[in-house]
Amino acid sequence: MRRVSLLLAVLAGPLAAQGPQPxxxxxGRLIDGRSAQVQTNVGILIDGERIRTVGPLxxxxxxxxxxxxxxxSQMTVLPGLIDTHTHLLLQGDITSQEYxxxxxxxxxxxxxxxxxxxxxLSLEHGFTALRDVETEGxxxxxxxxxxxxxxxxxxxxRIFASTRAMAxxxxxxxxxxxxxxxxxxxxxxxxxxxxxxxxxxxxxQHGADWIKYYSDRRYFFTxxxxxxSWVNFTDDEARAIADETHRxxxxxxxxxxxxDGIAAALRAGxxxxxxxxxxxxxxxxAMVRTNVYWVPTVTVGIHVMPxxxxxxxxxxxxxxxxxxxxxKGVKIAFGTDAxxxxxxxxxxxxxxxxxxxxxxxxxxAIQSATSVAAxxxxxxxxxxxxxxxLYADLVAVAGDPLRDxxxxxxxxxxxxxxxxxxxx
Numbered sequence: 001m002r003r004v005s006l007l008l009a010v011l012a013g014p015l016a017a018q019g020p021q022p023x024x025x026x027x028g029r030l031i032d033g034r035s036a037q038v039q040t041n042v043g044i045l046i047d048g049e050r051i052r053t054v055g056p057l058x059x060x061x062x063x064x065x066x067x068x069x070x071x072x073s074q075m076t077v078l079p080g081l082i083d084t085h086t087h088l089l090l091q092g093d094i095t096s097q098e099y100x101x102x103x104x105x106x107x108x109x110x111x112x113x114x115x116x117x118x119x120x121l122s123l124e125h126g127f128t129a130l131r132d133v134e135t136e137g138x139x140x141x142x143x144x145x146x147x148x149x150x151x152x153x154x155x156x157x158r159i160f161a162s163t164r165a166m167a168x169x170x171x172x173x174x175x176x177x178x179x180x181x182x183x184x185x186x187x188x189x190x191x192x193x194x195x196x197x198x199x200x201x202x203x204x205q206h207g208a209d210w211i212k213y214y215s216d217r218r219y220f221f222t223x224x225x226x227x228x229s230w231v232n233f234t235d236d237e238a239r240a241i242a243d244e245t246h247r248x249x250x251x252x253x254x255x256x257x258x259x260d261g262i263a264a265a266l267r268a269g270x271x272x273x274x275x276x277x278x279x280x281x282x283x284x285x286a287m288v289r290t291n292v293y294w295v296p297t298v299t300v301g302i303h304v305m306p307x308x309x310x311x312x313x314x315x316x317x318x319x320x321x322x323x324x325x326x327x328k329g330v331k332i333a334f335g336t337d338a339x340x341x342x343x344x345x346x347x348x349x350x351x352x353x354x355x356x357x358x359x360x361x362x363x364x365a366i367q368s369a370t371s372v373a374a375x376x377x378x379x380x381x382x383x384x385x386x387x388x389x390l391y392a393d394l395v396a397v398a399g400d401p402l403r404d405x406x407x408x409x410x411x412x413x414x415x416x417x418x419x420x421x422x423x424x
Contacts, residue, residue: 022047023418024067025394026057027077031401033370033385036363038402044077046392049417054386070420072396072413078366079386080128080157080393080416081408082373083348085253085274085295087339088115088130088145088159089138094304094341100174103137103184112141118343119145119156124422125347126411128393129158129373129383131335133212133253133274134165136186143207155421158393160377162253163203164188166196166213166241171232187214196233196240204248211245212253213238215270216261219278219310227278227317229258238268251378253295257314259283266292272333272376277301277318284321284328293331293376296322298354299346300337323359332360333376334369349408352401362402392418 025044032039032054043060045053045067053060061067089111093099102111115138122130132142146159165172167187174183190199190213200211215238216229233241242252246269254265259278266273266286272293273279279287279294287294301315325332334355336348355365374384382391396413414422 022052022064022067023392024061024064024069025077026069026071026073027075027396028073029076029400030054030386031076031078031363031366032387033079033367033374034387041073042077044386044392044394046418049391051386051388051390051392053388075396075398075412076400076407077386077394077396078401079370079384080391080395080414081126081349081369082334082377082384083122083127083130083157083336083338083351083369084272084333084373084376085297085335085337086122086130086132086348087134087136087337088118088132088142089135090339091118092340092342092345094306096173099136099186103174103186108138108141111138112144115141115145116148116154116156118339119149119154119159121343122338122348123155123157123414123416124411125349126395126408126414127157127348128395128414128416129160129377129379131160131162131210131253131377133162133210134187135163136165136339137184139164140206146207157416158383160209161207162210162212163206163208165255166190166199166211168232168237171217172214190233190237190241193236193240196237197244200241200244200248200250204245204250208250210251210253211241212255212274213241215254215256215265215268216258219258219314221310221313226280227258227314229256229261229278231260231264233264233268235264235267238264242269266290274335275301275318275337277314277321279321279325279330281324281328284325284330287330288328291331293333293372294325295333295335295376296355297335297337297340297351298322298358299348299351300340302354303341303346319358322355326359326364331372331376332368333373334365347409349411352405352408356405362405365405366401366408391416 023046027042030039030042043057142161149156218230251271254270256262397407401407
């Protein structure tokens with residue numbers, strides 16, 4: 001209740017950047033999301049939803065002497081954070097039973113209510129934009145949540161929705177050998193080239209910004225320590241998904257964990273590889289050549305390790321792959337798989353810790369969730385940096401995240417589109 005009351009007070013109070021009066025942010029330190037350099041004593045002048053000017057405080061302040069001032073001079077200011085792999089309609093599914101309970105026992109309207117709560121939590125944690133990579137059986141409810149946010153009905157990040165992921169018949173839960181029972185599916189079932197194109201068209205018609213499909217399943221190691229997998233779609237089917245998506249001006253995210261699934265997704269023309277534990281050096285080289293992004297989702301892998309089986313080995317393998325990918329110059333975009341772990345229990349910013357432990361500098365980790373993530377989304381002219389013309393999506397922390405990356409788990413201030421949503 002305290003957080004809700006604080007949010008309402010902030011929205012009603014003098015900090016909200018609304019109306020014709022410009023707003024001046026006094027930033028003690030600025031990490032702008034693009035530059036490797038930290039600026040000090042910076043002014044950020046905001047007109048409405050967008051940034052007008054960024055520069056030395058005295059110069060910027062002189063441009064708008066009557067601006068409303070928000071004093072963050074004792075804080076580090078950064079661009080709003082971006083999580084490129086989430087599931088707003090999921091609440092954690094460490095076991096198959098937890099997953100089935102959500103699809104079987106929760107209505108889509110109820111799940112949408114929880115998704116609205118998750119959107120608010122994500123915003124309060126500093127994530128002013130996210131890509132939601134499928135609703136897991138909740139049809140197009142992520143588009144509904146996106147519309148409610150865009151229309152100001154609920155607080156939340158900018159949402160880039162993938163709606164229903166795709167998998168062939170029998171290759172995604174819920175499944176049962178009892179052929180007399182028809183159970184809900186976590187995906188849109190797609191078989192054949194023409195059905196693949198039709199499914200893409202349907203999802204775009206209903207508001208999909210991205211198309212997501214499952215490239216593989218069943219992960220296993222061969223004696224040479226390569227993580228292999230069973231590929232779901234034929235090459236013709238996967239290419240049809242990617243081709244139709246690109247023809248309609250959208251991009252493709254491919255769930256691909258094993259080397260076989262990753263290779264198939266790259267052949268098809270996917271724009272991002274989700275999870276990617278089994279990345280080999282040759283696959284990384286191919287991603288660099290073709291400008292394909294990797295979204296590692298480290299947090300969820302560590303969270304589901306209690307499943308046992310191959311998962312502990314997958315987590316260790318991904319850590320080794322991560323360091324090699326950084327050195328090779330693979331574009332790594334921040335993504336957590338929030339929803340695969342409970343939104344209410346783990347702060348998405350925990351992912352930053354793992355990136356630094358695995359081989360990124362703190363600045364590289366921050367850029368993975370700002371300018372790099374914005375580039376993956378094709379939104380470089382709108383989000384991902386603190387620069388003139390971009391949306392005034394800003395967060396602030398009390399300390400220095402370049403010295404202690406865990407500072408990003410203690411966000412003190414959140415602004416989206418010129419409006420303050422959270423302040424401590």
